[in-house]
Amino acid sequence: xxxxxxxxxxxxxxxxxxxxxxxxxxxxxxxxxxxxxxxxxxxxxxxxxxxxxxxxxxxxxxxxxxxxxxxxxxxxxxxxxxxxxxxxxxxxxxxxxxxx
Numbered sequence: 641x642x643x644x645x646x647x648x649x650x651x652x653x654x655x656x657x658x659x660x661x662x663x664x665x666x667x668x669x670x671x672x673x674x675x676x677x678x679x680x681x682x683x684x685x686x687x688x689x690x691x692x693x694x695x696x697x698x699x700x701x702x703x704x705x706x707x708x709x710x711x712x713x714x715x716x717x718x719x720x721x722x723x724x725x726x727x728x729x730x731x732x733x734x735x736x737x738x739x740x
Contacts, residue, residue, distance in 0.1 A: 641713075641729075641730045641731050641734070642658075642659050642730070643709070643712055643713075643730055644656045644657060644658050644659075644730065644733075645657045645658060645659050647707065647709075647715065649704050649705075649706075649707065650665075652667060652668050652669075652703050653665050653666060653667055653668065654666045654668065654671060654704055654707070654717070656733065656734075658734065662734075664733075664734070664736070664738070665738065666736055666738045667738055668702055668703040668704040668719070668720075669698070669699050669700060669701070669702055669703075670736065670738050671704060671717055671719075671728075671736070672699040672702045672704075672717075672719050672721070672723060673697065673698060673699055674736060675717075675723060675725075675726035675728075676726045676727065676728060676732060677693075677723070677725040677726035677727075678692060678693060678725070679692070679693060679723070679725055680693055680723075680726065681693045699719075699721065701720075702719050702720050702721050702723075703719065703720045704717045704718070704719060704720075705718050705719065705720050706718035706724075710727055713729055713730060714727045714728055714729045714730065714732075714733075715727075715728050715730075715733065716728070
């Protein structure tokens with residue numbers, strides 16, 4: 641999947657424009673809640689057992705304070721609570737629906 645055409649932090653949101661014209665405006669709190677990091681989601685071993693992570697939970701007031709592209713396939717966000725280990729692939733990022 642191609643990277644977004646534009647990706648920027650605007651207040652409490654991350655605005656994304658994709659090559660096909662789709663625009664997303666994702667709340668920072670939602671991005672933190674859905675962080676794909678092992679700290680947040682845990683890790684699955686080769687037997688399918690999940691270790692660590694307590695899954696998605698709420699992070700009221702948390703904002704995105706920075707972002708860094710990872711190669712040509714993903715982005716990491718730095719959050720105001722210090723979290724910065726989740727790697728959001730373009731596919732994963734595009735699948736996030738902020739309506740929840």
